[in-house]
Amino acid sequence: MNQWPDTRILDLLGIELPIIQGPMAGATNSSMVIAVCNAGGLGSMPAAMLSIEKLREELKTIRQGTDKPFNVNFFCHQPPAADEQRARDWKNLLEPYYRELGADFDAPTPVSNRAPFDAAACEVLEEFRPEVVSFHFGLPEKSLLDRVKATGAKILSSATNVDEAIWLEQNGCDAIIAMGYEAGGHRGMFLNDDLSSQVGTFALVPQIVDAVKVPVIAAGAIADARGVAAAFMLGASAVQVGTAYLFTPEAKVSASHHKALRTAKDSETAITNLFTGRPARGILNRVMREVGPMSAKAPAFPLAGGALMPLRAKDEADFSNLWAGQAFTLGKELSSAELTRQLAEGALAKLAR
Structure with missing residues (x-):
């Protein structure tokens, strides 16, 4: 698939499909990451709830399971x-x-x-050298970020408004995740804590696209090919999909969470x-x-x-x-690999009309 209207994320991250599996702490492990990567997307391993030993174990498993680029995600809050x-x-x-x-x-x-990114985690990255490292709640201190960049990793982080996107670009991000108000899980907000001013995905994406030079990844209420195509029409270079992957057999969700996703x-x-x-x-x-x-x-x-x-x-x-994000009712019972391919194939067909 080389007919995407914007290939900057594909070129930047070395992936085949502009589909990034959202890093969902507690629900994502190496099996999901490997499946997404081998299907051509970017699998994302969440590290915030892992010990250093467990993180090393998971990254070793991913390296053994795929030769494709993958992402490791960290929180960078202040305790x-x-x-x-x-x-x-x-x-x-x-x-x-x-x-x-x-x-x-x-x-x-x-x-x-939930542990913030620190020197011990940085040492693990220096050991395994993942191709992509993403952060939530801003970026870590410059000395740590410089060490991550020195491994060759591309840096992503989430912005919930234009000011955050500009700040992330100015402070070293290679691409920015535009995280709309519809998205599931923790809000990535870090420059203010005013929930009343948070912006929806399809209002946020084009504004961030216009405000920064780096490529933009749309996130929030994107759960099928229609959402992927719409994000590209608004200027995104890729999408990050989270909740839809909770319906896959690779997702590690509780029985209660599984039931709620399917009945709420x-x-x-x-x-x-x-x-x-x-x-x-x-x-x-x-x-x-x-x-x-x-x-x-x-x-x-x-x-x-x-x-x-x-x-x-x-x-x-x-x-x-x-x-769960606001589009959770669009979730389908597919494997992580099938979901990744269907999102891409369906979106490309819609964009070609």
């Missing part, structure tokens, strides 16, 4: 300062659920953690901070409806999830995050 009062207030808010479900309210609160209505997603402390889009469940979906009492990212862990152990469906 929050301890706030014991806020943690107590948050757990107290959840106390009625502990009593109802028989969870031990007086036991120490588990730690919910199109209107039943919302932005919530209950599960981590940072805004993210997921399918509505009991705790989101009764406590939030947004709560000022939720501890800072990524600590909010700790107090929910004992509740999730008792009732997974109502007390765990069910990340």
